[in-house]
Amino acid sequence: MTITITAFERSPDGGKGLARDTRVRWALEEAGQAYEVRLVSSLAMKEPAHLRLHPFGQIPTYEEGDLALFETGAIVFHIAERHAGLLPDDANARARAVTWIFAALNTVEPPILELVTVRFLEGDKPWSKERLPLVVDRIRGRLGQLSAYLGDADWLDGGFSAGDLIMVSVLLRLRPSGILDEFPSLAAYVARGEARPAYQRAFAAQLAINASKPTAG
Numbered sequence: 001m002t003i004t005i006t007a008f009e010r011s012p013d014g015g016k017g018l019a020r021d022t023r024v025r026w027a028l029e030e031a032g033q034a035y036e037v038r039l040v041s042s043l044a045m046k047e048p049a050h051l052r053l054h055p056f057g058q059i060p061t062y063e064e065g066d067l068a069l070f071e072t073g074a075i076v077f078h079i080a081e082r083h084a085g086l087l088p089d090d091a092n093a094r095a096r097a098v099t100w101i102f103a104a105l106n107t108v109e110p111p112i113l114e115l116v117t118v119r120f121l122e123g124d125k126p127w128s129k130e131r132l133p134l135v136v137d138r139i140r141g142r143l144g145q146l147s148a149y150l151g152d153a154d155w156l157d158g159g160f161s162a163g164d165l166i167m168v169s170v171l172l173r174l175r176p177s178g179i180l181d182e183f184p185s186l187a188a189y190v191a192r193g194e195a196r197p198a199y200q201r202a203f204a205a206q207l208a209i210n211a212s213k214p215t216a217g
């Protein structure tokens with residue numbers, strides 16, 4: 001059955017791979033699954049046809065036969081459950097890998113998203129200069145804990161898993177800020193993720209769509 005995902009018609013990052021379709025592409029590449037991409041404009045995202053797939057009018061979505069999914073974490077989990085390569089066979093190890101998907105999205109990513117908000121959406125507010133260091137401190141706190149846990153291991157729990165795929169993707173969002181490089185073991189962890197052939201293919205595929213297009217604004 002054909003798998004179709006949605007992505008920005010024109011990603012605001014101009015092809016840096018930070019939009020979340022890259023996470024889904026990466027999972028599909030790790031799983032060896034072919035997929036098609038339907039590009040959606042910012043306007044089309046808010047129209048009824050797309051809202052039927054994604055109640056919040058966002059990308060990515062995932063369609064396969066009569067199954068339609070939204071939420072990147074759920075999509076990656078679905079792919080990982082149905083195909084080899086992203087979750088271990090052992091039941092306990094599998095549960096721990098799923099825990100890392102949730103930890104990446106619920107514990108590590110929120111302060112990182114706050115940084116995006118304070119810098120780009122609230123940058124003109126009088127209080128934003130005071131808020132920024134508070135947000136950066138919260139990120140440093142989380143990265144310090146994650147770095148301590150990872151130690152000198154390659155991946156979070158044994159072999160590479162969907163938990164690492166999501167965690168690396170979350171940390172990548174931080175790279176432009178320079179904060180990631182304050183934690184060399186995490187920067188190396190992210191680099192290991194980026195070096196995976198499946199990531200390279202996913203990155204190249206989104207770049208092919210976005211690189212030649214000027215970003216909006």
Ligand code: GTB
Pocket residue numbers: 011012013014018019020021045057058059060070071072073
């Ligand atoms: N919780 C949802 C999920 O995980 O799937 C969040 C989905 C989401 O935030 N989608 C964004 C979107 O559709 C694109 S990925 N935004 C349009 C809208 O809400 O109208 C987030 C994103 C956007 C831009 C960059 N960037 O430019 O670097 C990076 C990531």
